[in-house]
Amino acid sequence: MSGLALKSGNPIRKNPFPTWPVFGAEERIALLEVFESGKWWYGERVDEFERKFAAFQDTRFGITCTSGTAGLRAALTALRVGAGDEVIVPPYSFIATASAVLEVNAIPVFADVDLETANIDPGAVEKKITSRTKAVIPVHFAGLPCDLDSLAKIAGTNKIKLLEDACHSWGSKWDGRGTGSIGECGVFSFQMSKNMTSGEGGIVLTNEPELADRIRSFTNCGRVANKPWYEHHSLGTNLRMTELQAALLLGQLSRLAGQTERRQENAAYLEDRLREVPGIRVPRKHAKVTRRAYHLFLFRYIEEEWDGVQKARFIEALTAEGIPCSPGYPYPLYRNPLFLKWGRGPEGCPLTCPYYGKEIDYAAVSCPAAERLCREAVWLPHELLLAEKKDMGDIVNAIVKIRNNVRELK
Ligand SMILES: *Cc1c(COP(=O)(O)O)cnc(C)c1O
Numbered sequence: 001m002s003g004l005a006l007k008s009g010n011p012i013r014k015n016p017f018p019t020w021p022v023f024g025a026e027e028r029i030a031l032l033e034v035f036e037s038g039k040w041w042y043g044e045r046v047d048e049f050e051r052k053f054a055a056f057q058d059t060r061f062g063i064t065c066t067s068g069t070a071g072l073r074a075a076l077t078a079l080r081v082g083a084g085d086e087v088i089v090p091p092y093s094f095i096a097t098a099s100a101v102l103e104v105n106a107i108p109v110f111a112d113v114d115l116e117t118a119n120i121d122p123g124a125v126e127k128k129i130t131s132r133t134k135a136v137i138p139v140h141f142a143g144l145p146c147d148l149d150s151l152a153k154i155a156g157t158n159k160i161k162l163l164e165d166a167c168h169s170w171g172s173k174w175d176g177r178g179t180g181s182i183g184e185c186g187v188f189s190f191q192m193s194k195n196m197t198s199g200e201g202g203i204v205l206t207n208e209p210e211l212a213d214r215i216r217s218f219t220n221c222g223r224v225a226n227k228p229w230y231e232h233h234s235l236g237t238n239l240r241m242t243e244l245q246a247a248l249l250l251g252q253l254s255r256l257a258g259q260t261e262r263r264q265e266n267a268a269y270l271e272d273r274l275r276e277v278p279g280i281r282v283p284r285k286h287a288k289v290t291r292r293a294y295h296l297f298l299f300r301y302i303e304e305e306w307d308g309v310q311k312a313r314f315i316e317a318l319t320a321e322g323i324p325c326s327p328g329y330p331y332p333l334y335r336n337p338l339f340l341k342w343g344r345g346p347e348g349c350p351l352t353c354p355y356y357g358k359e360i361d362y363a364a365v366s367c368p369a370a371e372r373l374c375r376e377a378v379w380l381p382h383e384l385l386l387a388e389k390k391d392m393g394d395i396v397n398a399i400v401k402i403r404n405n406v407r408e409l410k
Helices: 025-037 044-056 068-078 096-103 122-128 148-158 209-219 243-274 311-320 368-376 382-386 389-404
Strands: 061-065 086-089 107-110 133-136 161-165 185-189 202-206 289-291 296-301 377-381
Touching (some): 068 096, 122 148, 202 209, 243 382, 243 389, 296 382, 311 377, 311 389, 368 377, 382 389
Parallel strands (some): 133 161
16 A cells, blocks of 8 residues: 555545536526516415425424525524523534524523534533523434434423424434424524525524514514505514526425435445544434434544644645545634623623623633544535545545545554
8 A cells, every 4th residue: 555645655546536516407597587577586486495494303383584594593583582691512523513692682692512413512501590591402413313302301301492403404304303403493594505505594493473473574574474565563583585586496405315325324334334443433323313404524633643743734644645524623613713802992892791780701702522522523515425435435535545544643
């Protein structure tokens, strides 16, 4: 075997992996139809997509919107989470999970994740509940459903709302039920990198008719059904999806089940093989996860078991072998400048402080599992999992090759 590609050896892989987005005649024809109809705005395709996607996730109602971030804000507003309320969120996530909470003048409270799943730890959630807690937002990280039995039980016992951030989990099922259907609301994103996409876009799912009406009203300027167009009943905004986006999403949805199956098969193979590689850990799966999306293939790199070679160096070496990968989040959400300067400096308190009536110091927050995950996680993008089984062999071979030549990286 030649030396590492990083040290001018031959890379394991020269062929490119599949690229994202995947699209075809479905999108092309539907887009052209919308274009030529002259009706580009909220109409029958949005309606059809909302019905089909809600059904796909086993939920009664779907309300499309402009992004996952906007969907989280719409859901929080409809759930009447507001000024001074506390909302429990995981620190290992995209910023929107926490920033949407700030947008409704509420306070994000971070509960640590479980290192073995990268998902919020129900035990940690329970410890963070106070008399001011109004909701919890679990993220089904990388598509792996959180322990929804425990979370639903905690939410029920403590009378708080369960809002699923399902922005990684199109098609995932917990005990046979789609993610987003178990909490009061579930939010999905269709941004460009996501497993189904219209460039930007989002949807909120719910089983409760009154919530569906409130979410619809919020995303449509405070209007209500069957009332005059220029009559506004509540404070809303414009988060409407276009017909062009819905046309794209109907095409994307037609491929989702097949792509999910392929990603699952390839990921199962990778997990089995990588479990055997010293210094690599793959996430644990719960028996009640009956289907799952892979928005990412996440594994942990244990530096101490690689002769102290840093993760950044491993990622350089893996990339050089022809395997696209990334280190993921550099730090937990609460280490972002947004939180570190919260309540300090010329910007003072953004929105929330005056309502909270309490000091809050995010610099003092510590979630050791999330911090460790940021140090150890390696992400492979989901489109890699759309390749053939033999291509998965290249990923394993590249990691094993680096392992066998780790001294070259010192
Ligand atoms: C992408 C994402 C969002 C937000 O979605 P946008 O459509 O980009 O606004 C929210 N939460 C998580 C976990 C995400 O990955």
